[in-house]
Amino acid sequence: xxxxxxxxxxxxxxxxxxxxxxxxxxxxxxxxxxxxxxxxxxxxxxxxxxxxxxxxxxxxxxxxxxxxxxxxxxxxxxxxxxxxxxxxxxxxxxxxxxxxxxxxxxxxxxxxx
Amino acid sequence: xxxxxxxxxxxxxxxxxxxxxxxxxxxxxxxxxxxxxxxxxxxxxxxxxxxxxxxxxxxxxxxxxxxxxxxxxxxxxxxxxxxxxxxxxxxxxxxxxxxxxxxxxxxxxxxxxx
Numbered sequence: 001x002x003x004x005x006x007x008x009x010x011x012x013x014x015x016x017x018x019x020x021x022x023x024x025x026x027x028x029x030x031x032x033x034x035x036x037x038x039x040x041x042x043x044x045x046x047x048x049x050x051x052x053x054x055x056x057x058x059x060x061x062x063x064x065x066x067x068x069x070x071x072x073x074x075x076x077x078x079x080x081x082x083x084x085x086x087x088x089x090x091x092x093x094x095x096x097x098x099x100x101x102x103x104x105x106x107x108x109x110x111x112x113x
Numbered sequence: 114x115x116x117x118x119x120x121x122x123x124x125x126x127x128x129x130x131x132x133x134x135x136x137x138x139x140x141x142x143x144x145x146x147x148x149x150x151x152x153x154x155x156x157x158x159x160x161x162x163x164x165x166x167x168x169x170x171x172x173x174x175x176x177x178x179x180x181x182x183x184x185x186x187x188x189x190x191x192x193x194x195x196x197x198x199x200x201x202x203x204x205x206x207x208x209x210x211x212x213x214x215x216x217x218x219x220x221x222x223x224x225x226x227x
Contacts, residue, residue, distance in 0.1 A: 032213050041122060043203060043219035044157075051213055059214070090157070094215070101147060102205075102215050104157040 002027035006091045006105030013112055019064075019078035021108050023091030026072065031093040033074040034102060035066055038088040047089075050074060051096075086112045115140045117206050119218035126194050127226050134189040134221050136178075136204030146187040147205040147215070148178055157203070163187065174198070196227045 006023045013019060025031050032051050036044040046059045048066035056066050063082050067075045074091060088109050092102040118137045126132060138144060148160040161172025168180040178189045187204060204218040 034215065036217070041219060043117075043119075044205075044217035046214060046216060049213055057214075092157075092215075094213075101159050101162055103159075106156050 021076040034092040117218035
């Protein structure tokens with residue numbers, strides 16, 4: 001069966017510090033991978049998605065970047081965090097092909113102080 | 114660009130009441146439609162999905178949704194809610210022809226009072 005791991009579960013970082021959130025998927029190959037940010041009352045905002053190694057599509061210009069160094073690994077990064085980067089970040093995967101359902105990780109609660 | 118609107122942000126019902134949550138999307142082509150649920154303290158789970166065929170889709174836990182193409186809608190329904198249905202519900206759309214993007218609505222928080 002397929003599983004998705006996302007860590008850490010919670011993170012408190014000072015303004016200006018770097019960020020690295022990691023997501024890995026097991027039990028499948030060549031998945032589509034996604035990073036979302038969830039804010040109360042605003043639903044899930046799609047940040048990045050990837051259909052293959054090294055292929056990243058950015059949806060929202062911001063202080064964050066994403067990378068996919070391996071087939072089942074998706075990393076969300078920032079060189080210098082802003083207060084506005086605080087939020088709940090979710091990683092998800094779906095099977096290859098357009099229009100398939102997504103499976104979500106447990107999320108990371110990021111607080112920038 | 115695709116977008117999804119959920120008009121009800123907060124819904125409060127008593128047990129055994131009927132539920133209908135609205136979802137409208139904006140995209141003129143083929144779409145795949147989803148409802149996800151997030152129970153308190155848990156991760157997002159798929160409730161049901163529509164890809165093609167019968168526009169009335171049945172999901173888990175007695176939920177169903179109807180795709181009405183002419184209205185660009187995919188409303189979620191349940192005839193009789195339970196306290197355990199208290200959760201946040203998200204509608205999502207994917208442009209089915211070529212897009213890998215899954216776009217979510219803003220969510221509806223449902224509180225069911227015992």
